[in-house]
Amino acid sequence: MKEYKKALVLLNMGGPRTKNELKMFLTNMFNDKNILTVKSSLLRRMIAFFIVKSRLDSAWQNYEEIGGFSPINKITESLVEKLNNKFEDIYVTQAMRYTPPFATTCVEELKQKGIKEVILLPLYPQYSTTTTKSSLEDFIEASKEEFKIEVIEPFYKNEKFNETIIKELISNVQNTNEYNLIFSAHGLPQKIVDNGDVYEQHVNEHVKILSNMLEQKGYNFKSINLAYQSKVGPLKWLEPSLETMLEKFKNQKVLIYPIAFIIDNSETDFELSIEYKEVAHKLNIQDYKVCKCVNDSDEFQDTIKQLLGR
C-alpha cells in the first residue's frame, strides 16, 4: 500500500441512492443548525421530523424520474479517482454532509493511512453558511484535532474555473446573440442572507466576472440574467425566482447555467432539466438548454491542481 502524509478531502452535500437514503439526507439536512437556524436542537428535531414526513414521498418521486438516485455520488467518486491518478503524493478522498461517506468514516480512513496533513476543498464555488461552513464544521469536529488542516477558499474568482464555465456555455449554442443566458443559483432563505451570509454577494460577483469575461471574448448573449431555484417552504427566499425569470422570455431562447453547483445533482438533472423544462415548454420558450456542471472534467481537475498551488 502506498504511503501518504497529505490528503485532499473533497466536501459536498451528498445525495440519496435509495428512498431510505433520501430520508437520511432530509433528516440530516433539517437537523443541521446551519440550515434550520432555530436555537433549540429539540425544536429543530421536531421541525425536521415534520418536514421529512411531509416531503419524503413527493421528493422521492422526483428522484425516481432520474433513475432513483442522485448523480452526485458517482460523479464525485469519478473525480476522486481521476485526482488520485493525477497526484503522486496526495491521497484524495471525499466526505459528504448528509449521506455516506460521512466525515467520521473519512477521518478513520485517513488516520489508518497515517495522514498528518489534510487539505479541505468544499465543492461550492461561493461561500454559504448553509453549505461551506456546515461541511467544514462537520469535518473539523469529526477530525478531533488529529490533523494539520488547510482550507481552500471559495474559488468563484478562479480564472481557470471560469474559463471552463465559458467553454461549456459556448459549446451549447451556435449563436450566442439568439439566447438569453440565465445563471441559476440554488436559493437561500432571505433571513439567512440578512443575518450576514455572503452567498448572494459572492453569486452577484461571480455573475459579474463571467459577464465581463464573455464581453472581453466577444460573446454577446441577448441578455445575461441571474435567478434563484429550489425554494423550499413558505419563507421569503432570494429573488427573482427562476419561474419569474422564465416568464420574461416567452417565445425566446434560453440557456441555463447552474452557477452554484460543481457536480450535477438532482437540482440540475431533475429540477432544471425536467421540471423547469416543462415550465419553459408551457411558456412557449423556443429553445431551453441546461449546461452541465464542471463535474470530473480535465479542466476542473486542472483547476483543483491550481487551487493547491501546483
Ligand SMILES: C=CC1=C(C)c2cc3[nH]c(cc4nc(cc5[nH]c(cc1n2)c(C)c5CCC(=O)O)C(CCC(=O)O)=C4C)c(C)c3C=C
Ligand atoms: C432550507 C433548506 C435548504 C437550504 C438553505 C439549501 C441550501 C443549499 N443547497 C444547495 C445545494 C443542493 N441542495 C440540494 C437538495 C436539497 N436542498 C434542500 C434544501 C435546502 N438547500 C432540499 C430539501 C433538498 C433535497 C431535494 C428536495 O427535497 O428538494 C442538492 C441536491 C442533492 C442531490 O440529491 O443530488 C444540492 C446539490 C446549495 C448550493 C445551497 C446554498 C447555497
Ligand SMILES: [Fe+2]
Ligand atoms: Fe439545497
Ligand SMILES: [Fe+2]
Ligand atoms: Fe429542489
